[in-house]
Amino acid sequence: MSGNTLGTLFCVTNFGESHGPAIGCVIDGCPPGMELSEADIQQDLDRRRPGTSRHVTQRNEPDAVEILSGVYQGKTTGTPIALLIRNQDQRSKDYGDIAQSFRPGHADYAYWHKYGLRDPRGGGRSSARLTAPTVAAGAVAKKWLAEKYGTAFRACMTQLGELAIPFESWEHVPRNPFFAPVADVQAYEDYMDGLRKSGDSCGARIRVQATGVPVGLGEPLYDKLDADIAYVMMGLNAVKGVEIGAGFASVAQRGTVHGDSLTPQGFASNNAGGVLGGISTGQDIEVQLAIKPTSSIISPRESIDIHGQSTEVITKGRHDPCVGIRAAPIAEALLALVLMDHALRHRAQCGDVRQAVPPIASAREV
Amino acid sequence: MSGNTLGTLFCVTNFGESHGPAIGCVIDGCPPGMELSEADIQQDLDRRRPGTSRHVTQRNEPDAVEILSGVYQGKTTGTPIALLIRNQDQRSKDYGDIAQSFRPGHADYAYWHKYGLRDPRGGGRSSARLTAPTVAAGAVAKKWLAEKYGTAFRACMTQLGELAIPFESWEHVPRNPFFAPVADVQAYEDYMDGLRKSGDSCGARIRVQATGVPVGLGEPLYDKLDADIAYVMMGLNAVKGVEIGAGFASVAQRGTVHGDSLTPQGFASNNAGGVLGGISTGQDIEVQLAIKPTSSIISPRESIDIHGQSTEVITKGRHDPCVGIRAAPIAEALLALVLMDHALRHRAQCGDVRQAVPPIASAREV
C-alpha cells in the first residue's frame, strides 16, 4: 500500500497540495447505514480552520466540505465516501524565493532529494493544510464510535513553548484559541504576541484522550493499538515525541508503582494510558505529543540553495507561529481513526466486542 | 493485513509463543543475491539472548536459528526466508497460578478480554521472547543496508530507573551487560542487585542510532519514516514513549534554535533526528525510547481474578527485572527493519536513491 492511505479496514486516502485546486480524501470501509451529512464533518473542520484568531495563520479558508459519494438518502451505503475541499485563498507568489533554497527544519530539503522536484507553493504536499482531510475523515470515525460504543474524544494543550499549562477543566478548552484547559489565557496571548514580534516560533505539548473505549482493540504482535497511535501521532506535522500513559516518566517508576492495580470496580490508576500488551483495557486512552516550533519564520537563517551554495533564508507568507495551537482537533481525529480501524479489525477476527468482566470503572485522572 | 506482519515490502511475519514448541518468522521480500548464513543472524540473537548476566532472566535458551528456506548455495534467492528457533527451556508449571488472575500492568487482562482465552505459559504470545524473531529478521536487514549503503546501527542505555547514564563512548556498550556507554557500570550493578532483593522492577531509557542513512526514505503523507519508527518502537514490549531527535525538548525550543542550519558541508546540528517532513535527510537517525518497569514481580499486588473477584498476585517464574537491559539489540533491529522497508519502497517509486547535493557531512552529536 502506498503511503497516503491511513488504516487497514477503515482506509483514508488523502490527496492535494496547499495551493492546488483542491484537497480531500476518500474513506473506504465505513459501515453502511449510518446517518451522515456535511454538517457532521464541518464542525470539526471549523475547529481546525485557519484564520480564527491572530495567533494562527491568516490564510482565509472556509474549508467547506462536499460529500461526493458513499451517502444515499442521508445514510452511508458502505461504498467509498469521497470528501472534497476546494482551496480558495492561495497566494502562490509568496513562495517564489523558497523554491530555490531550503528552510532549516522544513520538509523542503527532504522532498527535493526524494522526488527530484517539488511543489514549493505553500509547502505543497508537506503543508499542515493537508491535515484538513484527516480531520474530516476523523469526524466520520468519531460519529460511528460514539453511536456504537459511546466513545468520545478530546484534546487540549498542556504546554506552550516554555510555559506549562495546568489542567483545570475540559470545559475551558473550547472557549479559548489555544485549546487550553484553563479559564485565563492572558499569559499565552502575551507570549504569542511577543513571539510574533520577535519573528520567531515555538513548540507545544498536546494531550489527547479517548473515553468509553471498548476492551480488546489492538492487533499484536506488531499492529498493537499503542503502536498505531504512535504511528499516526508521530506522522502529524511537526511532532517529535509521543507518550502513552505515564510515558517517559515510567522510566523512573518502580514496577510496584507503575502497574495499575485492578479492583472489582475497575483499575485504580492509569499509568498504562489505556493499553496493555498493545490492546485496549477499557481505561481511557491517554496520549501526549511534543510539537516542534514552526520552521517557517521571518528571522533570517543560514542555509543552502538547491545548488549547494550558502544562502540566507527568510520565510515570508502566512504561517502559524505555533502549529501546536491548531493541533488539538487533529490529534483527536487521528486517535479516532486508529480506534475506528481497530474496532473493525477486532470485529473481523473476534466478532462483537466482549464486555469487560468485571465492568471497568472510570479510571482516575492521570 | 493481519497484525503479525511487519513491513510493506520487506515483510516479517512473526509466530510462536514463549512456551510453545518453537518461535520464528518468515521474511518475504528480501532482495536476491545476498550472501546469508545462520552465522549472520546468530550474532545479533546472541546479543539479545537471556541468561547472559545475573541482571536478566535466568531462562537458558541457546536461541539457535535454522534457515528453512530462501537461501540456495549461500545466497538469498528472493523467495521467503523462514527462520526457526526451537524453545528449549520452558518451565510451564511456574505459571499455573497466573492463569486464573491478572497481573497489574501485564497483557494478561487485555489478551483474555480480546480473545476470550489465552496461553498463560510464560506470557504466551505477549512474552518479550517474541522479540527474538524480530532480531533475527533485523540482522538480515542490517546486512543488506550495510552492503548497499553503508548504513550502520547501534543502541545504548541512557537511563536505568532513576539513574541517568552519561554518554562517554559507543565503544563501552558491548563491554557491559547494560549496553551502557560508560566504562564503569558498578553503580548499575549495585542498583539492579538492590532492586532484585526488594522484589521490584525498574524502567529504562534507550537511545538508538542509524548512521549512513540514504536521503529520501519515507512515504508521506501517512507512512512517514518517523511515523513508522514510532510505530515499531511503541510496539516493542513495555515501551511507553518515543522521541525522534530533540523529542519532547523541542516543545521549549524556539524556531530559530530548533531548525538545523544547512551549510555546504552539511547540517550544523541534528534536532531533527534525521527526519524532516517524514523523509530522511541523510543526518543520523536518532531515537529515544521509554521502557516501563516489568510487571512480573514477586512483590504482592492488588488485582482481580478471571471472575472479577479481588485477589493478590505474586509472580514467580523467571523474569527480567528490567526488560530495558536487553532492549538495545532489539531496538537496533526494529530501526533496521523500518529503514529496509523504506529503502525498498523508495526504490519502487523513485528508482535508486539519489545522492544528496551537496554531500551531507556527518551531523554533530546531539
Add this chain to the structure above:
Amino acid sequence: MSGNTLGTLFCVTNFGESHGPAIGCVIDGCPPGMELSEADIQQDLDRRRPGTSRHVTQRNEPDAVEILSGVYQGKTTGTPIALLIRNQDQRSKDYGDIAQSFRPGHADYAYWHKYGLRDPRGGGRSSARLTAPTVAAGAVAKKWLAEKYGTAFRACMTQLGELAIPFESWEHVPRNPFFAPVADVQAYEDYMDGLRKSGDSCGARIRVQATGVPVGLGEPLYDKLDADIAYVMMGLNAVKGVEIGAGFASVAQRGTVHGDSLTPQGFASNNAGGVLGGISTGQDIEVQLAIKPTSSIISPRESIDIHGQSTEVITKGRHDPCVGIRAAPIAEALLALVLMDHALRHRAQCGDVRQAVPPIASAREV
C-alpha cells in the same frame, strides 16, 4: 486494505456512484517527473465514453477529467494524483421501480443483502460507469510504461453473442464501434439492431494484448502476474471467464505441443500468453475475457421484490445491450494497471528490470 483500492504500489482508489455528483479516483505511487496533462487521460476516456454509437447506452456524458493534485508545472510530483469526473446526465427518476425489486442477473440483490440498503439510481456503485476512473488511471500507467519500457496495449472483440469475429488486423479496431479487428462490421450492426428490437442483450468475448513487456514481472507464490491479471479482469463488470495464452484449449494439448520452444531468436510460439510460473517472459501478454449479456433489459423477467414476493421486472432507462462493446479500452487499462504495479514491485525487490539473455524476439501471433 479495503476493496476499492487496486494495486499494491501503484494504488488506484475508486469512488462514486452512477448518479451521484461525481466519480473519480486517487492514484497513489506514481513515479515523479513524468509529464502529465488532462489530455493524456482524456483520450482513453473518450474511447470508453457512452453515447458514441446507437449500439451503446444513450446517456450523454462528456466524461471530462480534472486533475486535482499530484501534478506541478506539468509533471507528476510523486504525490497522489486525484482525478475528478462530474456526472452530468443523470436521470434518476427512471429507477424508481427498480428500488423495490431485484433484476435477475444484476448486482441489486447482492448489494441489498450485503449492505442492508443500496443506491438504486443507475445501479449506484455497481454501474459500469465506475470503470471510467479505472480507465483514467490506466492511461497514466500506460504512459509511464510506454516511456520506460515501450510497452503498448491493445484490445479487440473476438466474439459478439453467437458470432465469432475473425482476426484480420489491429488497424481496423479503432474504425468501428465494436472494436472489431475486421474491415466490414455490417453483420454486427445488423445483429445489434435485431437484439435491441427484441428487447434482449448479448455477451461478448474480448482479447487484450500487451507488447514490449519487461521480463521478470510477477510476485510468486501468490501475487503471480497471471493471478493479478485474472483478478482485475474477473472483477470487471459482467466478466465470467478469463484465459491467459492458450487458456481452456490447453486442457486438450499435449506437453510436447503446449510448451513454447525457446530458440536463440526467442520463443517459437506463445501458448503461455507471456507468463510462466507467474512471471512475465517478455512474450506478448495475451488475455481473453468472457462477458455475459447485460441484465438490464426491457423483456419482462420473473423475480422477487425486497419482501420476497413474486414480481415481474422490466428494466427501463438507458443501458448497453452489450456491455462488451465498450470493454476493450477498459480491459487495456486494467492490464496496464497490473503491469505498472508489478513493474514497481519488481523494481523494489530486484532493482531495475534485467535484460532478457538472449533478447526475446517477437513472439509469433497466437
Add this chain to the structure above:
Amino acid sequence: MSGNTLGTLFCVTNFGESHGPAIGCVIDGCPPGMELSEADIQQDLDRRRPGTSRHVTQRNEPDAVEILSGVYQGKTTGTPIALLIRNQDQRSKDYGDIAQSFRPGHADYAYWHKYGLRDPRGGGRSSARLTAPTVAAGAVAKKWLAEKYGTAFRACMTQLGELAIPFESWEHVPRNPFFAPVADVQAYEDYMDGLRKSGDSCGARIRVQATGVPVGLGEPLYDKLDADIAYVMMGLNAVKGVEIGAGFASVAQRGTVHGDSLTPQGFASNNAGGVLGGISTGQDIEVQLAIKPTSSIISPRESIDIHGQSTEVITKGRHDPCVGIRAAPIAEALLALVLMDHALRHRAQCGDVRQAVPPIASAREV
C-alpha cells in the same frame, strides 16, 4: 505486502522450496476458540499427497504437518498458526542438467531472469509441492466455515486431456485416483498409461464448488468475490483459464436466458455461479479451471541454455504427467481461503452476515 501472503484478514504466508529442509506456512488472523489439531489438517494433505497412485509423481512424502504455534489446549488462540512440513524424499542430483538450461513451458526461464539466480532442485520455489501449505491452511478455513455457516467444498475433474468426463455423482470422486465423478475410470487409467509410455503429459479441467455460502461476501469495486477467486485459481500452478458459473458459454447466451430468475423459493438456475456484482448470492459457488500439461517431460524439446545457445532438453526426475490429477483438493482449499477471508472482511464492515430474505433455496445443478 509481498507476494507470498494470501488474504487480507485471514493471511497465509507460504515458505519453502521443493528440496529445501522444509515447507510450511503461517496463518494469521484465525478467529480464536476453534478446536484444531494436526488431524484436522492432515486429512486434506493426504488427499493431495504424491505417490498415492501410478499416475502421479512417485516422490514419497508423508507430508506430516506439525503445528508450531497458535493453538493452546486444543483451541486456536487468535495468534499466528505456524504449520511445518519437513521435506523427506529429495533427490536433488536428478536436477543437475536442468540448472544450465530452460524447460519449454516451465518457470525456469522466468525465475532466472527475474531474480538472477534460482534453486533448480525440483523446481525450487516454483514446484507444485508448495501447494501443500496452501492445502493445510485451507483445511483450517474449511473447518471454521463449516462450523460457522455450514459451508462445504468439493471438487472433481471434468476433463482429462481430450477426454470429457461426464458428471455422474459426487460420491464417486473420492473412490478413484482422478477425482472423477464417475464410477468407471478405466478409460482414464488407460489414457494415462499411454501418455506415460509416450513420454508426454496432458492437461485437465477441474470443477470446484462451495455450498452453504453466506450471502453478501465480496468487496467491490475491486476485491470482488469472483475477482479474488480468479486470482487464487489462476495463481495455482499450471492454470491457464478460470470460469465462474456459465463462464465462456455466457458469451453466446441472451440476457433473457443468462440472468437467473428469482422466486420466493430461491434462484431458478445458477448461470451466475453464485456471484452477482462481485458479491455472493447464497447460490452455490461454481468455478471451472483449465490446467495445462506438465512441462517436465522426458520427450526431447528444443530450447536454449543460460548463455542463450541452442540445446535440447529432456527432463528426468519424478514428475506428475498430469498435474490436474491432484488439483481437486488444492482448488477446494483455495476457494475456502477466499471465502474465509471475505467472511472476515464482511464481518468487519457490516457485522454478522445477514440472512437472505427470502431464504435461498438450493440452486439447481448447473
